[in-house]
Each structure stands twice: as C-alpha cells, then as structure tokens.
Amino acid sequence: MDMHTLKPIDSQAIIEAARNTSCMVTVEEHSIFGGLGAAVAEITAQEHPTRMKILGIPDEDVIHGSSEEVFAHYGLDQHGIKRQVLNLL
Helix, strand or coil: CCCCCCCCCCHHHHHHHHHHCCEEEEEEEEECCCCHHHHHHHHHHHHCCCEEEEEEECCCCCCCCCHHHHHHHCCCCHHHHHHHHHHHC
C-alpha cells in the first residue's frame, strides 16, 4: 500500500490489510518515532493486532552520504527491505 499521508490516514485500509496478512512492514525515509509505523501500530493494536516491523531511521546521529548510501546503511534499500521481510515471515 502507498500511504502517502498520515493525516488523514486510511484506517480501514490498514485494518483490512492486517486482517488479510500474517504481518505488516512499514518503510519510511525518516525517524521511526511518530511516523507511519507508529500510526499503523496504533491502529492495528486497537483493531486487529498483528506482527509488525517498522523500518526507518533510528533515533541516533544519522550518517551522512547520498540518499542511496544512507538508505543502504539503514536497510531501507531493496536488499535491506527484502531481508527484513523474509526475517519477519
């Protein structure tokens, strides 16, 4: 799903996805705190708890580099996302 905005968030789509899958992974290009993953976790916790992995930038001093270098470092590139999804499954 492409959740291009947090407000308004499509709670019904999130609940439906939680009901139709065994787990959920969110990916965001910024802090994992207070973002998409947190919003999805809040909705699913109340409506349909499911296993989750929130991918994004951790609360630490962020490395400097190109977007590609930063994403690869934090596992936000295609290889890192694939690895995390397979680990969750």
